[in-house]
Amino acid sequence: MSLYNLLNRRRMVREYEDRPLERDKLERVLAAALRGPSAGNSQGVSLVVVQTLENRQAIAALAGEPDWLARGYPAWLSLAPVHLILCAEPQVYRDRYAQPDKDTAEKNWPVPYWHVDAGCMLMILLLAALEEGLAAGFQGIHNLPGLADLLHIPAEVEPIGLLTLGYSQSSRKGHSANRPARAQRVHLERW
Ligand SMILES: Cc1cc2nc3c(=O)[nH]c(=O)nc-3n(C[C@H](O)[C@H](O)[C@H](O)COP(=O)(O)O)c2cc1C
Numbered sequence: 702m703s704l705y706n707l708l709n710r711r712r713m714v715r716e717y718e719d720r721p722l723e724r725d726k727l728e729r730v731l732a733a734a735l736r737g738p739s740a741g742n743s744q745g746v747s748l749v750v751v752q753t754l755e756n757r758q759a760i761a762a763l764a765g766e767p768d769w770l771a772r773g774y775p776a777w778l779s780l781a782p783v784h785l786i787l788c789a790e791p792q793v794y795r796d797r798y799a800q801p802d803k804d805t806a807e808k809n810w811p812v813p814y815w816h817v818d819a820g821c822m823l824m825i826l827l828l829a830a831l832e833e834g835l836a837a838g839f840q841g842i843h844n845l846p847g848l849a850d851l852l853h854i855p856a857e858v859e860p861i862g863l864l865t866l867g868y869s870q871s872s873r874k875g876h877s878a879n880r881p882a883r884a885q886r887v888h889l890e891r892w
Pocket residue numbers: 711712713714715839840841842844862875876877878
């Protein structure tokens with residue numbers, strides 16, 4: 702599918718079929734994720750791949766899924782067959798930018814490049830999922846207290862959020878249909 706078609710179809714999916722994901726599809730998505738751009742070629746963004754029911758249910762519990770179910774919402778995290786935890790390692794970037802070929806300006810990190818790189822990887826994952834006929838959804842780390850402890854993520858690694866992968870059983874159009882007018886977001890020559 703062309704990139705523009707993928708972008709038009711992309712939306713966050715929070716309802717999945719209770720169906721496993723083929724290994725080859727997951728492998729291709731993971732390979733694509735590692736092809737993103739990276740500040741200074743630091744390559745300091747990683748993924749934790751979670752597939753066991755036990756871990757998925759534990760993550761769903763952390764995210765408060767039982768409360769959501771009790772309020773009549775459908776299950777999201779526990780049903781999605783694959784969770785990918787997006788993680789960044791700020792120190793990898795600090796070390797890279799301490800190298801002689803980098804000037805000192807970046808050392809104040811006006812923009813934390815590990816977050817930019819993580820965003821790039823997230824976008825690749827969302828598009829690669831669609832290319833494989835899959836759906837994906839993202840939940841920010843603010844909704845996942847205790848995730849680092851559960852998955853033994855070291856203190857120096859910053860979890861960014863969780864991407865679910867699987868087969869969609871949602872017919873909702875999502876927010877993608879509702880985009881701001883271009884003039885609100887694209888400024889010509891000056892803001
Ligand atoms: C950084 C980031 C954090 C997000 N966090 C959550 C979240 O915690 N829970 C959730 O349901 N959706 C989350 N989303 C998904 C957004 O709600 C969604 O992208 C937005 O509503 C637009 O919908 P669309 O992606 O389907 O076009 C997040 C998206 C991003 C990019």
